[in-house]
Amino acid sequence: MSCIETIADYGLRSLGMGERLLPRSDFTLCQQFTLIGSGMIWNIYFGVLALAAGFFLANALAMAKAAPSPVVRKPAEWFIFLFRGSPLFIQFFLAYEALVLLPRAGIDIFGLTVETGWLTRAWAGALIVLFLNTAAYSAEIFHGALMAIPKGDLEAADAYGLSGWKKFRRIQWPTMLRLAWPAYTNEAIFLFHATTLVFFSGFPAFQQRGDALYYAKYFADKTFNPFVPYPIVAFYFICLTLLVIWLFGLMNRRLNRHVPAARRPRLRVRPQIIR
Amino acid sequence: MFASCADPKSLEGLSWLLCYLTSGSHIAFYWSFVTVLVLLAVTAPVALAFGFAGAVAARSHLWPVSVAGKTYTAMVRGIPDIVFFLFFVIALDQGIEWVTHQIRCPDWTEPVRQGLEFRVCPSAKVPPGNAAQIWHQIYGFGLAVVTFAIVFGAFVSNVLTGAMNAVPRAQLETAESYGMTQGQVFRRILVPQMWIYALPGLSNLWMILIKATPLLFLLGVQDIVYWARELGGTKTSLYAYPHPDWRLYYFLALLVFYLGMTRLSEIVLGRLTRRLSFGQATAAGEAQRKAAA
Amino acid sequence: MKKLILTTALLALAAGTAAAQQTVRMGTEGAYPPYNFINDKGEVDGYERELGDELCKRANLTCTWVKNEWDSIIPNLQSGNYDTIMAGMSITEEREEVIDFTQNYIPPLASAYAAISPDADIEGGVVAAQTGTIQASHVAESGATLLEFATGEETVAAVRNGEADAVFADKDFLVPFVNESNGEFTFVGEDVPLGGGVGMGVRKSDTELKEKFNAAIQSMKDDGTINAMIRKWFGDEIQTF
Numbered sequence: 128m129s130c131i132e133t134i135a136d137y138g139l140r141s142l143g144m145g146e147r148l149l150p151r152s153d154f155t156l157c158q159q160f161t162l163i164g165s166g167m168i169w170n171i172y173f174g175v176l177a178l179a180a181g182f183f184l185a186n187a188l189a190m191a192k193a194a195p196s197p198v199v200r201k202p203a204e205w206f207i208f209l210f211r212g213s214p215l216f217i218q219f220f221l222a223y224e225a226l227v228l229l230p231r232a233g234i235d236i237f238g239l240t241v242e243t244g245w246l247t248r249a250w251a252g253a254l255i256v257l258f259l260n261t262a263a264y265s266a267e268i269f270h271g272a273l274m275a276i277p278k279g280d281l282e283a284a285d286a287y288g289l290s291g292w293k294k295f296r297r298i299q300w301p302t303m304l305r306l307a308w309p310a311y312t313n314e315a316i317f318l319f320h321a322t323t324l325v326f327f328s329g330f331p332a333f334q335q336r337g338d339a340l341y342y343a344k345y346f347a348d349k350t351f352n353p354f355v356p357y358p359i360v361a362f363y364f365i366c367l368t369l370l371v372i373w374l375f376g377l378m379n380r381r382l383n384r385h386v387p388a389a390r391r392p393r394l395r396v397r398p399q400i401i402r
Numbered sequence: 403m404f405a406s407c408a409d410p411k412s413l414e415g416l417s418w419l420l421c422y423l424t425s426g427s428h429i430a431f432y433w434s435f436v437t438v439l440v441l442l443a444v445t446a447p448v449a450l451a452f453g454f455a456g457a458v459a460a461r462s463h464l465w466p467v468s469v470a471g472k473t474y475t476a477m478v479r480g481i482p483d484i485v486f487f488l489f490f491v492i493a494l495d496q497g498i499e500w501v502t503h504q505i506r507c508p509d510w511t512e513p514v515r516q517g518l519e520f521r522v523c524p525s526a527k528v529p530p531g532n533a534a535q536i537w538h539q540i541y542g543f544g545l546a547v548v549t550f551a552i553v554f555g556a557f558v559s560n561v562l563t564g565a566m567n568a569v570p571r572a573q574l575e576t577a578e579s580y581g582m583t584q585g586q587v588f589r590r591i592l593v594p595q596m597w598i599y600a601l602p603g604l605s606n607l608w609m610i611l612i613k614a615t616p617l618l619f620l621l622g623v624q625d626i627v628y629w630a631r632e633l634g635g636t637k638t639s640l641y642a643y644p645h646p647d648w649r650l651y652y653f654l655a656l657l658v659f660y661l662g663m664t665r666l667s668e669i670v671l672g673r674l675t676r677r678l679s680f681g682q683a684t685a686a687g688e689a690q691r692k693a694a695a
Numbered sequence: 696m697k698k699l700i701l702t703t704a705l706l707a708l709a710a711g712t713a714a715a716q717q718t719v720r721m722g723t724e725g726a727y728p729p730y731n732f733i734n735d736k737g738e739v740d741g742y743e744r745e746l747g748d749e750l751c752k753r754a755n756l757t758c759t760w761v762k763n764e765w766d767s768i769i770p771n772l773q774s775g776n777y778d779t780i781m782a783g784m785s786i787t788e789e790r791e792e793v794i795d796f797t798q799n800y801i802p803p804l805a806s807a808y809a810a811i812s813p814d815a816d817i818e819g820g821v822v823a824a825q826t827g828t829i830q831a832s833h834v835a836e837s838g839a840t841l842l843e844f845a846t847g848e849e850t851v852a853a854v855r856n857g858e859a860d861a862v863f864a865d866k867d868f869l870v871p872f873v874n875e876s877n878g879e880f881t882f883v884g885e886d887v888p889l890g891g892g893v894g895m896g897v898r899k900s901d902t903e904l905k906e907k908f909n910a911a912i913q914s915m916k917d918d919g920t921i922n923a924m925i926r927k928w929f930g931d932e933i934q935t936f
Contacts, residue, residue, distance in 0.1 A: 148835060152789070211609075212664035213657050216616040216627070221657065224650045227856040247858055320482035327484065331823070331853065332843045335835060340485065344766065347488075348827040351769045351793045352518055357489040365480035410735075426736030492767070496774050518793055519898055520774045524717075527775060535759050538720075538776075622763065622771075632726065632733055635848035638871035640728050642735040647852050 130157040141165040141336050149335055149345060156355070159346050163359050166339035167367070172250075173322040173338075177257035178315055184258070185265035189303075192270045203266070210263030215256075215321055216328045222256045223247065223329030249330040257325075261318045268314060272307035273299070305382045312375040316368050323360075339363055410642045422643045431629035435659070438615050438625055441547060445611065448551040450604075453558020460563055471559070478556030486553055487620045491545050495528075502526040546621040554611055561603030566592060568599040598678045598687075605671040612663050616656075630656055718757045719904065721747050722777035725762040726846055727868060729928045730783035730893075733762075742928035743781040746800060746921070747895075753911040766827065766845075769794060772896060778904060779897050783865065785829050785890030795899050797908045799892030800921065802934050806830050808883045809869045810861035811854060817884050820860035823850040829889050830863045854880070867929050 136146040138161055150158045191203035210218070229243040245251050276299060284290075284298040323340040326332050332341055343356035350356075407413070407421035422428070459471030478486070499522045500514060507523035514522055524530075529537040569592055577591045618625035634649030679686040723731045725739055734740035739760040751758035761777045772780055772794060785804075786796045806829075808817045822839040824831040825847050834841045842859050844850045851872055853859040861883055862869070873880040895912075897905045915921040922935040 151832070208664075209661070213660045214613040214616045217653055217657055217660065220653050221650070224653070227858055316479070320484075323482045323484050327845075331849075331858070332826075334840050335843070340482075343485075344488075344826070347770075348766065349789065351773070353489040353492060353767070353770055357485050360485045361481040364482055364485070365477075368480040426738070427733055430737040492770055492774055495776070499775070516900060518770075518773050519900060521898070521900055522775070533718075535761075538761070619764070622767075624762065631846065631848075635726075635846070636851065636872070638728065638875050640732070640871060644875075647848070647855070649848075649852075 130155075130161075133157050134161050137161045138165055139168075141168050141338070141342070143334060143336050151349070154346060154350050159343075159356055159359055162342040162346070163339045163356065164363060166337055166342040167363050169250075169325070169336075169338040170319060170322040171367070173254055173257055173325060174315070174319040176254055177261050177322075178318060180258045181261035181265055184262035185269055186300075188262060188266035189269035189273055192266065193273050207263045207266055210260050211267060215260055215324055218256055218260060219253065219324060219327075219329040221329075222252060226252050247330075248333060249325055253325040253330050257318065257322065260321070261314065264314050264318075265311060268307050268310045269303060271310075272303045275306055276302045301382070308375070308379050308382055312372065312379075315371050315375060319367055319371065320364065418643075422645075425643060427629070427633060430624075431626070431633055434624060434626045434629050437543070437623065438618065441543070441550070441615065441618065441623070442611060445547050445550045445554065446608065448547060449554040449558050449611070452551050452555025453560075453562055456555060456559030457562035457566060460559065461566065475556045475559045475563075478553055479560070483553050483614060484617060484620070487549060487617055490549050490552075491621050494545055494548065496520050498528055499526055502528055542622050546618060546623045549621060550611070550614070554607060554614075557607050557610070558604070561600050561607065562596065564603065565596040565600035569595045598682050601671075601675055601678055605667075605675070608667060608671070609664060612667065613660065626656055626659070718759055719751065719779065720761050720777035721751075721758050722761050722763050722768060722772060722780045722782065724765045724768065724782040726765070726848070727783045728871070729867065731781065742924065743783065745928075746915075746924055747779075747781050749915065749920070749924075750908055750911040753914055754907040756907065765825075769896070772898060775898075778901065779895050779908070781895050783868075783893055784896055786892055786894045787829055787890050790896070793899075794896045795901075795905055796894035796896055797905055798912055799894045800912050800915075801893040801925065802936060803888055803890060803892040804934070805866045805886035806833070806863060806889045807866040807869055807886045808861045808863050809851075809854065809873055809880050810883045811879060811881075812860075813881050813883060815860040815883050817861050817863075821858070823853040823859035823862045824864065825850055828864075830865070833887065833889060834863050867933065870930065 133155070134157075137150075137158065139145050140149070140162060142165075149162070188203050188207060191199045192207065194200050194203075226243075226246045229246060246255075280298055280302055281294075284294045289297060323338060326337045326341045335345075337345075339360050343360045346356040347353045406417065407424070410418070410421055410425075413421055456471050456474050459467050460475065462468045462471065499520075503510065503514060503522035503526035506526050510523045512521065514520065529541050573591055573595060574587055577587045582590065615625065616627045619628040630652035631649060634647070634652035636647045637644045675686070676690075680690060681687060723739055723743060725731055725733045727741075729741050731739060731741040731743045739762065744760065747758060747760075763771050763777070765782070768780055768782060768784075769790070771777065780794075784790070784796075786799060790796070808815070808822070810817070816839075818838055820839055821842050822834045822837075823842045823844060824834050826843040826845055831841060831843055842853060844853060847864060847868060850859070850862045850864060851869075854862045866882075866886060869880075869882070873882060895908055897908070912921070915924075916936050925933060925935050
């Protein structure tokens with residue numbers, strides 16, 4: 128079987144398309160690269176959606192944490208502490224255990240039956256955990272940046288007669304984002320790394336549709352040789368990391384385009400704070 | 403543990419629970435908390451040493467050294483730690499045995515790799531095949547420490563490189579003008595001054611290190627997650643203390659443990675930051691000066 | 696260099712004093728009752744523990760027990776972290792390509808489906824199995840939807856909470872769960888014979904060790920002690936030699 132055929136059969140296996148049975152004997156490098164690459168679809172799915180949704184919640188949380196009123200501030204602080212203070216591994220486990228407790232038949236709300244079964248599936252349940260998790264981490268980063276906005280910027284805003292929402296929208300928020308961006312890039316990288324934990328604790332693989340690490344484990348298990356599949360995962364992740372750094376670098380350029388060229392910060396690939 | 407626990411099947415209620423929670427396997431579970439704490443205590447300085455070496459190497463003027471330092475940090479950053487843990491320990495273990503094999507059995511003619519099998523001469527086994535179980539455990543623990551230290555050393559190296567660059571250039575120039583050599587500037591000024599700049603990053607890393615310990619069971623160390631899974635699972639009447647699936651409670655206990663560790667670390671690190679900020683040319687140091695004045 | 700010589704000397708010394716009697720390290724999972732499990736004293740217990748100790752006695756070997764995750768149990772055997780695997784491991788062709796097995800110490804055994812509803816769909820429904828077992832491969836081929844978990848415990852839990860329609864595992868593993876569930880669980884469908892029985896895994900190069908254990912197992916089969924031991928752990932209904 129040529130490599131092209133293998134890619135056609137297994138390229139979308141992680142989504143349940145193509146050959147139903149996984150390769151069972153005579154494992155080739157091509158099969159390992161194809162299936163593990165197919166699993167990367169899930170890593171990217173989890174990473175991109177959790178980041179996109181988490182970004183909005185993180186902004187809200189950062190603002191809430193900076194609020195003077197304890198009614199708003201305290202819940203935000205507790206939320207951030209809960210998700211930043213415990214291992215993701217345990218969060219996944221507990222989330223799965225909690226989600227399977229939901230009634231199977233669905234919940235009745237005003238006569239409408241809300242299905243709950245899908246929540247225990249990794250694509251939804253794990254995504255929710257990752258979304259809340261990254262929101263907490265990003266909120267901490269954004270909050271730090273919000274506190275670090277130069278006093279002069281705020282005074283200039285006052286001098287221009289900006290206040291309230293307008294001041295926030297035009298001055299505070301863009302500056303916060305600009306300051307937080309390097310740390311946020313790092314958060315994105317580590318969130319992608321964290322997606323490998325999805326099928327590792329709690330959430331089961333459905334019909335052998337799993338992420339890159341799931342397939343790597345499958346091959347390590349079948350070939351009894353861990354020295355091939357795991358480095359393949361590592362290779363894919365290095366590529367993904369480079370891609371993320373490049374994309375976030377583009378955004379960084381946009382955020383800093385008004386700053387004089389000489390003082391324009393390059394996206395530092397060595398931020399101080401990681402997850 | 404208690405004499406009254408001799409016949410667990412006859413016990414009920416609180417006394418059953420007391421006996422259950424003091425059974426041999428639970429004592430092992432409590433010890434595994436100590437294992438995790440010891441691992442943290444040992445790994446942190448080792449990782450700091452690895453990171454320091456990496457940061458110094460990355461600053462080196464010799465390009466092979468600096469490339470090696472930079473590759474090390476970049477590589478670990480790109481790869482999820484879990485993937486690293488899954489194959490690196492076996493590789494490290496085999497690497498050590500291969501080296502002892504070369505030293506101690508130079509006359510061995512059979513190949514070390516036979517297909518997938520890895521076979522060194524008996525005297526090159528680390529630890530020796532007939533060593534007491536405790537040595538095997540210590541060795542396994544040591545491998546885990548080194549693996550953790552390599553991964554976290556790369557992050558430490560990131561932080562320290564940044565901190566070294568953050569030390570005000572003027573301080574170093576002053577030292578040079580006093581006639582200090584490069585080595586003296588490094589030892590007497592750069593290293594003592596960089597800690598305050600490194601501390602936020604290092605505190606953050608410490609938190610990550612704490613939160614990475616649930617992956618210890620991947621490295622063959624029987625840690626708290628291993629025991630929580632093992633003890634929480636359904637116990638049929640084959641066991642002295644049968645019970646249904648209690649994993650949820652065990653994992654909730656772990657959650658509390660981790661949140662407590664995080665909170666405690668936050669308090670201690672906060673104090674340390676205040677101590678180190680004293681007299682520094684940073685915003686925090688300036689605030690302290692003003693408050694005192 | 697001096698340091699190197701010193702370390703080598705120390706290592707040689709350590710090896711010399713202890714080389715008098717080689718210890719055989721027995722690898723097991725410790726999470727598959729009644730084959731092997733961790734008892735309430737925190738020690739390895741179960742059928743394989745008792746059998747293994749008896750085999751070592753008959754073969755004149757000193758043995759210690761080592762726990763290892765199921766996932767990496769074969770790679771760790773090959774890299775020499777222990778010398779045998781006794782972990783309820785069925786003899787299959789796939790595994791025989793990389794390691795050797797002694798003769799079986801449990802006859803080829805039946806795998807079974809257990810479910811809460813007696814008419815659970817085991818051919819088209821969702822079936823839970825432990826990752827990397829022969830049962831998982833079987834379900835993947837059977838047309839049912841395979842749901843994989845890292846441990847046996849989780850597969851049973853998945854049926855209990857409705858995540859899966861049925862669980863497919865070694866029948867002996869499921870029997871205690873079904874018997875003690877007060878009628879919650881029942882066996883569904885026919886038993887499926889899988890694998891060539893359970894044997895002890897050894898490295899391909901360890902032929903001498905394998906022969907020693909083969910002889911010991913044979914002697915236990917000949918005098919019938921192995922059947923008594925199987926009945927003690929698995930009940931009277933199980934197939935014996």
